[in-house]
Amino acid sequence: KIDASSTNDLEQRMEAINSILEKTYYNVETHSPESLDWFNVLIAQTISQFRTEALSSDNIVHSLNDALTKAPLPDFLDKIKITEIDIGDDYPIFSNCRIRKNPQNLSNLQAMIDVDLADTLTLGIETNLLLNSPKPLTAILPVQLSVSIVRFSGCLTVSLITVGENSDVESLEGKGTALMFNFAPDFRLEFNVKSLIGSRSKLENVPKIGSIIETRLKSWFIERCVEPRSQVVRLPSMWPRSKNVRQQTTPAAATATT
Amino acid sequence: KIDASSTNDLEQRMEAINSILEKTYYNVETHSPESLDWFNVLIAQTISQFRTEALSSDNIVHSLNDALTKAPLPDFLDKIKITEIDIGDDYPIFSNCRIRKNPQNLSNLQAMIDVDLADTLTLGIETNLLLNSPKPLTAILPVQLSVSIVRFSGCLTVSLITVGENSDVESLEGKGTALMFNFAPDFRLEFNVKSLIGSRSKLENVPKIGSIIETRLKSWFIERCVEPRSQVVRLPSMWPRSKNVRQQTTPAAATATT
Numbered sequence: 132k133i134d135a136s137s138t139n140d141l142e143q144r145m146e147a148i149n150s151i152l153e154k155t156y157y158n159v160e161t162h163s164p165e166s167l168d169w170f171n172v173l174i175a176q177t178i179s180q181f182r183t184e185a186l187s188s189d190n191i192v193h194s195l196n197d198a199l200t201k202a203p204l205p206d207f208l209d210k211i212k213i214t215e216i217d218i219g220d221d222y223p224i225f226s227n228c229r230i231r232k233n234p235q236n237l238s239n240l241q242a243m244i245d246v247d248l249a250d251t252l253t254l255g256i257e258t259n260l261l262l263n264s265p266k267p268l269t270a271i272l273p274v275q276l277s278v279s280i281v282r283f284s285g286c287l288t289v290s291l292i293t294v295g296e297n298s299d300v301e302s303l304e305g306k307g308t309a310l311m312f313n314f315a316p317d318f319r320l321e322f323n324v325k326s327l328i329g330s331r332s333k334l335e336n337v338p339k340i341g342s343i344i345e346t347r348l349k350s351w352f353i354e355r356c357v358e359p360r361s362q363v364v365r366l367p368s369m370w371p372r373s374k375n376v377r378q379q380t381t382p383a384a385a386t387a388t389t
Numbered sequence: 390k391i392d393a394s395s396t397n398d399l400e401q402r403m404e405a406i407n408s409i410l411e412k413t414y415y416n417v418e419t420h421s422p423e424s425l426d427w428f429n430v431l432i433a434q435t436i437s438q439f440r441t442e443a444l445s446s447d448n449i450v451h452s453l454n455d456a457l458t459k460a461p462l463p464d465f466l467d468k469i470k471i472t473e474i475d476i477g478d479d480y481p482i483f484s485n486c487r488i489r490k491n492p493q494n495l496s497n498l499q500a501m502i503d504v505d506l507a508d509t510l511t512l513g514i515e516t517n518l519l520l521n522s523p524k525p526l527t528a529i530l531p532v533q534l535s536v537s538i539v540r541f542s543g544c545l546t547v548s549l550i551t552v553g554e555n556s557d558v559e560s561l562e563g564k565g566t567a568l569m570f571n572f573a574p575d576f577r578l579e580f581n582v583k584s585l586i587g588s589r590s591k592l593e594n595v596p597k598i599g600s601i602i603e604t605r606l607k608s609w610f611i612e613r614c615v616e617p618r619s620q621v622v623r624l625p626s627m628w629p630r631s632k633n634v635r636q637q638t639t640p641a642a643a644t645a646t647t
Contacts, residue, residue, distance in 0.1 A: 151437055154480050155429040165424050169486045169500045171413040173549050176498050177566050179409055180551040184564065222412050228427045235637055240434050242427045291431050293438040306442065308435050310627075311635070355629035359637040364625050369568075371613035371620050377569070379493055379617040 144238030151240065157230055159240075164227040167244065175222035182218050192216060195254075207261050215255025215277055223248040225287070233290070235359075241290040246283070246314075251323075253279040260328075275327040278344055285318030288358070294365060307368065313361040320349060402496030409498065415488055417498075422485040425502065433480035440476050450474060453512075465519050473513025473535055481506040483545075491548070493617075499548035504541070504572075509581075511537040518586075533585040536602055543576030546616070552623060565626065571619040578607055 152159065185191035192213060199211045224247045233239040255277035262270040294309040324341035328334040356362045410417065443449035450471060457469045482505045491497040513535035520528040552567045582599035586592040614620045 147437055147441070148434075151430060151433045151480070155426065155433045155482070157426050157430050162426060165427055167423070168413065168415050168420060169423055169488050172409060172415050172488045172498055173500060173547070175409045175413045176406075177549045177551070179405055181564075183405070184551065222409070224413070230427050230430045240430055242431060289431070291435045293435070293442065306439075312627075352629070355631065355634055361635050361637075362627070362629050362633045363635045364627060364633055366625065367622050369570075369620070369622060371610070373613065375620045375622055376613055377619050377621045379619075 141237070148232070148238055148240060152230075159230055159232060162229065164229045167225040167228050170225055171222065174225070178222055182220075185218055191218060199256075206263060209259035209261055209271070212257045213255070214257045214275070215253055217251055217253035217279070219250040219252045221248070221250035223283075239290060239292070241288050244287045244289060246285055246287050248283045249281070251279050251281055253277060255325075272328060273330050275325075276340075276344075277325045278348075279323040280320070281323050282319065282321040285320075286315040288313055288315070288361075291366075292363070294363070307365055309363050309365045311361050311363045313356050313358050314352075316358055318352075318357065320352065322348065399495070406490070406496055406498060410488075417488055417490060420487065422487045425483040425486050428483055429480065432483070436480055440478075443476055449476065464521060467517035467519055467529070470515045471513070472515045472533070473511055475509055475511035475537070477508040477510045479506070479508035481541075497548060497550070499546050502545045502547060504543055504545050506541045507539070509537050509539055511535060513583075530586060531588050533583075534598075534602075535583045536606075537581040538578070539581050540577065540579040543578075544573040546571055546573070546619075549624075550621070552621070565623055567621050567623045569619050569621045571614050571616050572610075574616055576610075576615065578610065580606065 195213055195216070199213070204211070225244050226247075227243075227245040229243055230240055231243055233241050255275070257273070257275050260272040260274055261268060262272065289310065289312045292309050292311050293306060295306045322341070322345050324336075324344050326334075326336055326340045328337065328340075354360065453471055453474070457471070462469070483502050484505075485501075485503040487501055488498055489501055491499050513533070515531075515533050518530040518532055519526060520530065547568065547570045550567050550569050551564060553564045580599070580603045582594075582602050584592075584594055584598045586595065586598075612618065
């Protein structure tokens, strides 16, 4: 009996999905992928604004230095000094947007989007490895390190889901919409790691160090937003509110309202 | 001297805009409008989920009745009872997305999107007009009212802007991205208002009542999100975080990870 009702439930959800596709004139089998050139422009503009602000009065260097000063470091690491920052000058390109049924949840439609970024984002630091054994500061080993992300590409999956702060309470209050996104496991993330260790006899670009850092950064990404994991970010309500009104006050705007 | 520096500033912003357009391969003069069929599907799915929840155990009737009970009413109005609710069964269609320079702010690029909704959203209520002069409850006039939105179409303008909680502090912390949107003044919003006033000699569909309600609802909309006014809604950060991770736990997902 439970089986029958859950089958009915599934059937109802499938019907709902088909009704949505019909009323929005979207056939998942035959619809061609759509371009997102407009979206690329809006995102690029945001990134550009962020970069301008990051560069003004060395904002990003200060922010990062503050973060590194406050961060708890292991006792074998000396203070970290930032020697190089490159926040890039190119923009991600989103393309080929298509709607597909979620194979893991047939009552959910999702958008799949190709993302490609060819840019150089670099962070270079300088520190010392402190060897505290057999006694404190037995040896101090200078380390210079620079890590660049030079390429990212992957398939992004996006959907909108309903979330509730207290989902067990049957009420519309506290309900909201969240953006759920993740990347397919076959993403491509390429790094360029440069290292220089030691003072007199310098070790340059030890391959082991590059691969440790690459693995750590990739794990960071995989653990957060690569399938089967997703990021779920609650979106604010777009319902028009008085407190969100902003009025144009330029002379041009004033004449435009007449 | 001030003129020269502000001209330089404007020139720099224009250069930044041109660089964005170049790097995203978007020519505002020649690029054809893009379809948003995928977006229509995602939005429809969200609306559909909202409707399902609103209808389950009469959630929306309870929520609205609660709101109306709590709302402070003028002393000439009796308790308001909801007699009819229709939350519609169709979805908005977004189309013709194109990037344009903002004529009021040349250093801002915005997306313009046509929106069309043909649906019937109805709220019907029943109450009494209380005539309290010359003395309290001199007369009680029953009123039945039903207001339907049957059509909306307009041109939506969307852009992403940088906002700061404390914009005077030169810091990246507290900085965020906001979605700014409004509708062009030539939007179309059509209503269907039905009214029935009085007990014995009934007045049906007094045109004055319909036009008062239409004007009030249109003003509500115009004051919030019609040019030159905009809605500015701060967006949450999309930076991947541990606390936003959701992992699929279905058997299908478990095998997909191997």
